[in-house]
Amino acid sequence: MSDLTLEANGGGFQAKATLNDSTLSIVFSGSGDLNAIELLADYLKRVHEAATARTISLGHCDFRQLAFMNSSCFKSFVVWIDTVKNAAAPYKIVFLTDPNLHWQRRSLEALRRLAVSIVTIEIAQS
Amino acid sequence: MTDSSDGRACVLLTLSFEPLAEQIASLRSAVSDLCAPHIAAADELSRLLLATHELLENIVKYSAGGAAEFHLALERAERGLLLRLRTKNRALPERLRDTRQRLDALAAAPDPLAHYDEMIRESAGRHEGSGLGLARILAESEMTLRYQIEREELTIIAEALISERGQP
Numbered sequence: 001m002s003d004l005t006l007e008a009n010g011g012g013f014q015a016k017a018t019l020n021d022s023t024l025s026i027v028f029s030g031s032g033d034l035n036a037i038e039l040l041a042d043y044l045k046r047v048h049e050a051a052t053a054r055t056i057s058l059g060h061c062d063f064r065q066l067a068f069m070n071s072s073c074f075k076s077f078v079v080w081i082d083t084v085k086n087a088a089a090p091y092k093i094v095f096l097t098d099p100n101l102h103w104q105r106r107s108l109e110a111l112r113r114l115a116v117s118i119v120t121i122e123i124a125q126s
Numbered sequence: 127m128t129d130s131s132d133g134r135a136c137v138l139l140t141l142s143f144e145p146l147a148e149q150i151a152s153l154r155s156a157v158s159d160l161c162a163p164h165i166a167a168a169d170e171l172s173r174l175l176l177a178t179h180e181l182l183e184n185i186v187k188y189s190a191g192g193a194a195e196f197h198l199a200l201e202r203a204e205r206g207l208l209l210r211l212r213t214k215n216r217a218l219p220e221r222l223r224d225t226r227q228r229l230d231a232l233a234a235a236p237d238p239l240a241h242y243d244e245m246i247r248e249s250a251g252r253h254e255g256s257g258l259g260l261a262r263i264l265a266e267s268e269m270t271l272r273y274q275i276e277r278e279e280l281t282i283i284a285e286a287l288i289s290e291r292g293q294p
Contacts, residue, residue, distance in 0.1 A: 075256035102172035
C-alpha cells in the first residue's frame with residue numbers, strides 16, 4: 001500500500017509516483033513535448049518536495065512508456081537532478097529505460113554525466 | 127541555397143507552412159514513415175527523429191511570423207545515405223544573436239560533448255527555455271550543424287551520413 005500518490009496528466013503526457021518505504025517510484029508515459037513543459041517542471045518540483053519531506057533514499061523513474069522527451073522537458077530533469085545533488089540529504093535517482101527507445105540511452109547518459117554519484121541507468125530486459 | 131537530388135534521393139520533402147505546435151508530432155511521424163524503409167538501423171532513425179523534432183520545435187517557438195520552411199533530403203551517397211534537414215524562418219534579432227552565439231560556440235568547442243555537458247549544467251539556472259535544442263542535435267543525433275543568417279531569416283542545416291538498409 002502506497003503512502004503517497006502524485007500524478008500529472010495532460011497534453012499527451014502522464015506521470016504517476018507512488019511511495020513505498022523509502023522508494024519513490026515514478027512511471028512516466030506518453031510524450032514529453034511542448035505541451036508537457038510546464039506540467040513536468042511543476043511535477044518534478046512536487047516530487048522533490050515530497051521526497052524531501054519524507055526523507056526518501058531513491059527516486060525510481062520508469063521511462064519504458066515514455067515515447068519521447070524534448071529539450072525543454074529534458075531540462076526539467078536537469079533542474080531536478082541539480083536540486084537533488086545540492087540538497088542537504090541527496091537521494092539516488094534511477095532511470096529504467098527501454099532499449100528499443102534509442103533516444104533514451106543518449107539523453108539519459110547525458111543526465112547521468114550531470115551527477116554520476118546520484119544517477120544510475122537501468123536497461124529493461126526486452 | 128539549393129538542394130540537388132540528381133535522382134539519388136530516396137526521400138525529398140519540402141514544406142512551407144505557418145508552424146504550429148500541434149503539427150510537430152504528425153510531421154515527425156510522417157518523417158519516420160518516409161525514411162524508415164531506407165534506414166538500416168533503428169538507432170539512426172531515432173537520431174533523425176530527435177533532430178526533426180528539435181528543429182520543428184525551434185521554428186514553432188522562435189518564428190517571428192509568416193511561413194517557415196522545413197526541408198528533408200535522404201540521398202544515396204558514396205558510403206551510405208546523406209541525411210539533410212533544413213529549416214528556414216524569420217526570427218527576432220535577439221533570437222538571431224542567441225543562435226549565432228550558441229552555434230559558433232559549439233563549432234569552436236574542442237570537445238563538443240564536454241561543451242554539451244557544460245551547457246546542460248548551465249541550463250539548470252536558465253529561466254527561459256533550455257537553450258539545449260540545437261546542441262542536442264549535435265551531441266545526441268550526431269549531426270553536423272551550420273547556419274546562415276540573411277537579414278532577419280535564419281536557416282539551420284543539420285547533416286549526417288547514415289547507413290542504408292540492405293547495403294553492406
